[in-house]
Amino acid sequence: MIPGHLQGVTLYSFTRLFHDRKQTLESLIREVAERKLGPGLEIIGFSSFRGFPNLSPDYVKEIRTLIDQTGLIPTSLAANADFGIRRDRNLTPQEAVDYMAAQIKAAKDLGFPLVRVQISLTPDDMEALLPIAEKLDVKLGLEVHAHHSPMDPKMVAHRERYEKLDSGYLGFVPDFGATTSAVSPSLKEKYRRLGIREDFIELLDATWQRHHLAGPPMTDQDQAARFGEFIGLAHQNGYPDLGVELAVNLTGLHGHANPDDWASMLHLVWHTHAKFFGIVNGDEPATDLAHLMKVFCENNYTGSMSSEYEGWHWNWWDDPFEMVEGHQAAIRKHCADNGRAVRTEI
Amino acid sequence: MATHDTVINKQSLSATDNGLSLALTVPWYRSLWVSSVSTVTVAIDGKEVPQDKLRFRINGKSFKMEDVPKQWEELWFMQDRAHLDMDLGAAGEVGADHEVTFHTELRLPYMQIKPGFYLPNIVHQVVHLKVQAKS
DSSP states (O other): OEEEEEEEEEGGGGHHHHHTTSSOHHHHHHHHHHTTOOSEEEEEHHHHSTTTTSOOHHHHHHHHHHHHHHTOEEEEEEOOOOTTOSSSSOOOHHHHHHHHHHHHHHHHHHTOSEEEEOTTSOHHHHHHHHHHHHHHTOEEEEEEOTTOOTTSHHHHHHHHHHHHHOOSSEEEEEBGGGBOSSOOHHHHHHHHHTTOOHHHHHHHHHHHHHHHHHOSOOSHHHHHHHHHHHHHHHHHTTOGGGHHHHHIIIIIISOBOOGGGGGGTGGGBSEEEEEEOOOBTTBOSSSOHHHHHHHHHHTTOOSEEEEEEOGGGTOOSSOHHHHHHHHHHHHHHHHHHTTEEEEOOO | OOTTSOOOOTTOEEEETTEEEEEEEOSSSSOEEGGGEEEEEEEETTEEOOGGGEEEEETTEEEEGGGGGGOTTOEEOTTSEEEEEEEOSSOOOTTOEEEEEEEEEEEEEEEEEETTEEEEEEEEEEEEEEOBOOO
């Protein structure tokens, strides 16, 4: 078989354990290595590193030594574009560049070859960051996350700019939440466990299906309308406190694009978020892995891929490590069906 | 309970020399700048504690509530606890039970929905807590 992508995981999958202080950064990294969920390792800077992005040389050395000991390979450091940290105004373009540059520098120091950035950055912002990325030899990947999609006009504008610049440093991080095929069964299970009426759960599902048939929202107004629709449904059905949560989960995590659309940007992808919500009977019911892996294999994708377990938001009953193990096994199988051997060792 | 809807737990309330203190977990999946905290209100046994009797303590510093949204260079690390110090005019009684009504609203600084408007996260918890010894 032909070598395929590099298997990996993001520590975001284990957020619940970290937030509850049941695991430390060190214990999570060691457990990922022991369970062979790597070798690729992705970390969110603002989640995992105290003091991020201003890290002392001693702390950086400690983290690098730990990762080296485990044999894991840093793949992506997820950055955040916090342009609203001040209350009197948004950061100026120069402040925004400086804010991102500090995180790119931290990624370089920690040994990460790529920084995941977010859509609040414009093509101009990305071009302004390019000299920093080139100087530090760190690639930048703009995450394509629901509700956006590969064909969203904003993403197309980024792609056209990256193609024009042809730098080898500006690209995308596809997130499989943009191309879901169903509402996750574990999300519906959560609402059942909370005692939410079945007819309301079915109404939510039917509403999501209607949006799915229409395809991803192509404007901010379309997205706002769908977001508002779920809030309205919650109010009309006696669950006003659930409104925002439902809207976020059903428009911001369960996106409507076709997996085929990833092909338009895979020439600019070095790292991927294999977002998933749960494993049932050895496969992922909400992200069509057979379809997704066919697209990635046919386009000869050989970058890194993090299993990103998002079900932890609502699933308090399953073990996130077992979920990731199941997800990676399913991905390996679907890649093998396409003649590709997922790389699980250096 | 998930990361976005949990701020306090059974061990959060402790006694101080002039009242009580609540240990707070950041209700999000990542660390946030303290300026992300828009409002905090707390009531003990149904009686709201005035804002000028509250202090928000983190990273070895203590802030007046009105100054909390201005702290955009102070990070609330995900595994650290901020402390809401309440001046109740008398020392807290270790072992006493109280009903704590806690409400906070965050502004997520990277989720701008429309110009100048950021996605909020609102957390409301009503819990019965036993006062722990001074932490």
